[in-house]
Amino acid sequence: MAVFTAIGDAELRRWLADYSLGDVLSFEGIASGIENSNFFLTTTAGAYVLTIFEKLAAHELPYYLELMRHLASHRVPVPDPIPRRDGALFGLLAGKPASIVTRLAGRAQLAPDARHCTEVGTMLARAHLAGRDFALAQPNLRSLDWWLSVAPALHTHLSPAERRLLDAELATQQAFFASADYARLPGGPCHCDLFRDNALFVEDDHAPPRLGGFFDYYFAGNDKWLFDLAVTANDWCIDLANGALDAVRLDALLRAYQAVRPATTDEARHWPTMLRAAALRFWVSRLYDFHRPRAAALLTPHDPGHFERILRERIAHPPTRPLTA
Ligand SMILES: Nc1ncnc2c1ncn2[C@@H]1O[C@H](COP(=O)(O)OP(=O)(O)OP(=O)(O)O)[C@@H](O)[C@H]1O
Ligand SMILES: N[C@@H](CCO)C(=O)O
Structure with missing residues (x-):
């Protein structure tokens, strides 16, 4: 409750x-x-x-x-x-x-197909473009600086293999975030947490699903648009059992997104690394939530292992269909 x-x-x-x-x-x-x-x-x-x-x-x-x-x-x-x-x-x-x-119309669709991913891709790109003239700015508070700040406290809870993965990925992402290519990636206000349970669809048997809207903007922040897209792909376009990307849903998401806002060459090149950054973001936050003492221990924290699997999967199998500019 x-x-x-x-x-x-x-x-x-x-x-x-x-x-x-x-x-x-x-x-x-x-x-x-x-x-x-x-x-x-x-x-x-x-x-x-x-x-x-x-x-x-x-x-x-x-x-x-x-x-x-x-x-x-x-x-x-x-x-x-x-x-x-x-x-x-x-x-x-x-x-x-x-x-x-x-109140938005519709219900969450926890088993999305390509049609839902198309709706999400179109609206995510529209939201990015609409945010360009937003007057306020606040960084994504759950980005690299935060991952680095909580990593030492997480170490004691990790196995040696998990610790190696965390440290190696943090080093990879630090180098990426410090690069000139990264600085050139376009960005602005991002949702930063656009999971299946943060969108609603109006569905009936006679028409394609229609997006009711996105909600839960309380992790939003200014970030790279590619990060927002990667967070979204890592939840909407995967096989939940193993974290592998689903080619059909991913293709639908990326096509729809890029029909509104085509990716730049830098974005296309760094898509695989950004998918890893987005996986690391939620592995770290879920570890943090899982291990920190909770006053309201009434609620089951999300499983960090899910995002550890996704991260390992993105490292071992970068997407075979890269974003095309
Ligand atoms: N504007 C809205 N329109 C329709 N339904 C909404 C709206 N905001 C929230 N809801 C419903 O309320 C539920 C709870 O909201 P939400 O997921 O934002 O909870 P929370 O505790 O604020 O955040 P978290 O998702 O981080 O737990 C949602 O699953 C959704 O069904
Ligand atoms: N979407 C986050 C929870 C924070 O809203 C997660 O699944 O870890």
């Missing part, structure tokens, strides 16, 4: 007085999710999601909420934060920052 903070009826109504959203028709906790308390809220004005931020502090929210607002205003389907009467995109509820965003 991922409602960490319960909200009473009277408290909700008091809080909603700061919004122009009409009367409450329904309000229910959302069971999934591990970071925040989320609720579906329906009012006479529409359907929304209310999020109480359990970890992020108020000063950390503007980048994420303003980015979602910016993308939504460029017709990228993402939750659009609803301003309060005073214009603020969040307020305090039960002593924690909280916001209301529009």
Whole structure:
């Protein structure tokens, strides 16, 4: 159950007085999710999601909420934060920052096929281009500097073989990130966590699946667009059992993405290394989450072994169909 903070009826109504959203028709906790308390809220004005931020502090929210607002205003389907009467995109509820965003249509598709990957590729490229004139900037806080900072604490939990893999890959990525080629890679605001469970699709038997939108922008940051694409490919276009890339889904993702934003020559050349960087990112964060003492030990952390397998797989078998510029 991922409602960490319960909200009473009277408290909700008091809080909603700061919004122009009409009367409450329904309000229910959302069971999934591990970071925040989320609720579906329906009012006479529409359907929304209310999020109480359990970890992020108020000063950390503007980048994420303003980015979602910016993308939504460029017709990228993402939750659009609803301003309060005073214009603020969040307020305090039960002593924690909280916001209301529009509810996207659809359901998560955890077994995507090429059609879903095409939808995701098109919209990811559109989101990248739409982010170009976003005024705020914040680096991806889960990038190389963070991997390097937590690696020493992870060492004690790793086998000698895992330690060798971690150290060797960190060295590879440090050299890559320091290169002139890397500096030339284009970038901007990125989702940085676009997994299957962070997109919704409207599906019925009579029409191709249609993307309802991307959500969970709370790991977003400015990064290389190629990194975002690699994170996405490493989740949407793999055989979950062994981490191997699925040629059909990968092809669909890359074609659709590049129909909107063609890759540069540098991006094409460094695609295999970026797929490794994206795998390392989640191996490190999952190790970190797995081994750090958790106050709320109610929730099962994600399996780090999954991304260790993906990383080994990307090293042993770089993609046979590289990005073409
Ligand atoms: N704007 C939205 N529109 C429709 N459904 C949403 C929206 N935001 C969240 N949801 C639903 O709420 C669920 C929980 O949200 P989410 O995954 O963002 O949880 P979280 O705890 O904030 O993050 P995490 O994924 O890191 O655990 C999602 O699986 C999705 O079904
Ligand atoms: N997508 C991340 C969880 C953070 O949202 C993972 O699978 O490790």
